[in-house]
Amino acid sequence: xxxxxxxxxxxxxxxxxxxxxxxxxxxxxxxxxxxxxxxxxxxxxxxxxxxxxxxxxxxxxxxxxxxxxxxxxxxxxxxxxxxxxxxxxxxxxxxxxxxxxxxxxxxxxxxxxxxxxxxxxxxxxxxxxxxxxxxxxxxxxxxxxxxxxxxxxxxxxxxxxxxxxxxxxxxxxxxxxxxxxxxxxxxxxxxxxxxxxxxxxxxxxxxxxxxxxxxxxxxxxxxxxxxxxxxxxxxxxxxxxxxxxxxxxxxxxxxxxxxxxxxxxxxxxxxxxxxxxxxxxxxxxxxxxxxxxxxxxxxxxxxxxxxxxxxxxxxxxxxxxxxxxxxxxxxxxxxxxxxxxxxxxxxxxxxxxxxxxxxxxxxxxxxxxxxxxxxxxxxxxxxxxxxxx
Ligand SMILES: C[S@@+](CC[C@H](N)C(=O)[O-])C[C@H]1O[C@@H](n2cnc3c(N)ncnc32)[C@H](O)[C@@H]1O
Numbered sequence: 001x002x003x004x005x006x007x008x009x010x011x012x013x014x015x016x017x018x019x020x021x022x023x024x025x026x027x028x029x030x031x032x033x034x035x036x037x038x039x040x041x042x043x044x045x046x047x048x049x050x051x052x053x054x055x056x057x058x059x060x061x062x063x064x065x066x067x068x069x070x071x072x073x074x075x076x077x078x079x080x081x082x083x084x085x086x087x088x089x090x091x092x093x094x095x096x097x098x099x100x101x102x103x104x105x106x107x108x109x110x111x112x113x114x115x116x117x118x119x120x121x122x123x124x125x126x127x128x129x130x131x132x133x134x135x136x137x138x139x140x141x142x143x144x145x146x147x148x149x150x151x152x153x154x155x156x157x158x159x160x161x162x163x164x165x166x167x168x169x170x171x172x173x174x175x176x177x178x179x180x181x182x183x184x185x186x187x188x189x190x191x192x193x194x195x196x197x198x199x200x201x202x203x204x205x206x207x208x209x210x211x212x213x214x215x216x217x218x219x220x221x222x223x224x225x226x227x228x229x230x231x232x233x234x235x236x237x238x239x240x241x242x243x244x245x246x247x248x249x250x251x252x253x254x255x256x257x258x259x260x261x262x263x264x265x266x267x268x269x270x271x272x273x274x275x276x277x278x279x280x281x282x283x284x285x286x287x288x289x290x291x292x293x294x295x296x297x298x299x300x301x302x303x304x305x306x307x308x309x310x311x312x313x314x315x316x317x318x319x320x321x322x323x324x325x326x327x328x329x330x331x332x333x334x335x336x337x338x339x340x341x342x343x344x345x346x347x348x349x350x351x352x353x354x355x356x357x358x359x360x361x362x363x364x365x366x367x368x369x370x371x372x373x374x375x376x377x378x379x380x381x382x383x384x385x386x387x388x389x
Pocket of ligand 1: 147148149150151153178179180181182185235236237238239283284285286306307308309312313
């Protein structure tokens with residue numbers, strides 16, 4: 001059900017028109033202090049170098065050029081405080097293009113131009129589009145948040161769930177996801193998986209096929225069967241409502257143009273979830289967690305997990321979170337799977353913290369790409385039984 005630029009044009013143009021505040025108070029660059037523009041310029045250059053290089057040639061080149069363009073930097077200054085400005089700006093333009101805006105810049109977007117992206121310098125065209133749609137872009141970046149839901153991260157979570165279930169693979173599971181966004185990664189047991197070592201897992205008829213590359217010589221374990229999930233809930237400060245077309249389109253616009261397969265996985269997962277969306281409680285996980293934990297069936301294996309979320313917690317909140325988990329781990333067995341960035345590295349790490357009879361253990365199970373494109377398993381031996389041979 002991959003959406004092409006054409007189909008989106010037909011379905012979204014109306015939304016785009018009615019939901020945007022057209023006459024927003026757009027600031028010209030003359031009203032901004034020079035140091036603000038300089039700071040934004042550095043932010044765009046840094047984003048291009050550190051995040052786009054090797055991931056999106058289009059965004060890398062556009063963001064380097066935009067960093068030298070005082071007019072567009074002034075538009076970008078309308079982002080809400082604390083938001084990653086380049087991601088927001090590029091998503092706003094992408095949103096308008098996916099919604100069917102007719103402009104030559106679409107030729108450069110691999111997910112819109114089905115004939116393959118045009119060659120040459122995309123910036124003059126991009127700049128002209130941004131100048132034409134200045135009010136729409138301002139309205140989007142001053143109201144929207146950078147909040148994604150990357151479904152392929154489930155391919156990294158799956159082996160960690162296998163380890164968390166350990167010897168009790170038949171026991172039902174209770175799942176609590178912290179920072180669930182649209183909740184798509186709460187449905188990991190309904191997807192099918194193919195790894196580069198040709199192993200497959202899950203319902204082969206699942207409408208959401210995921211794939212990931214295994215790096216290194218160790219094979220990640222996979223659950224022995226599809227588990228029975230008796231409890232699943234997500235917690236999020238700002239749950240994405242997948243019945244809201246506008247919210248879903250924004251989620252899609254945040255996927256970078258070169259990541260055509262990531263967009264397809266997102267669309268497949270949204271389609272599957274829409275008839276039976278997972279429950280997500282709105283609020284601060286620290287406030288919600290104690291009560292949620294009280295409701296978990298005692299005869300299930302409890303797995304808490306979070307992916308690319310704890311970086312949004314201030315350090316004091318991270319400590320409170322660990323304290324809450326520790327407190328609960330002293331009264332019942334539980335596993336906490338963490339998939340988060342590693343300081344000083346471009347990739348992430350999968351860690352498993354377990355409480356068994358009040359005893360805490362912590363292991364780094366794997367390294368992984370932040371979007372689930374690859375996983376490198378780090379433990380030898382039989383991870384399900386704990387045997388070292
Ligand atoms: C980068 S997104 C990751 C979403 C999802 N885990 C994934 O990997 O696709 C981080 C999510 O954490 C949520 N979040 C941040 N701080 C939170 C808090 N204190 N309590 C609950 N959710 C929070 C955000 O609203 C956002 O949806």
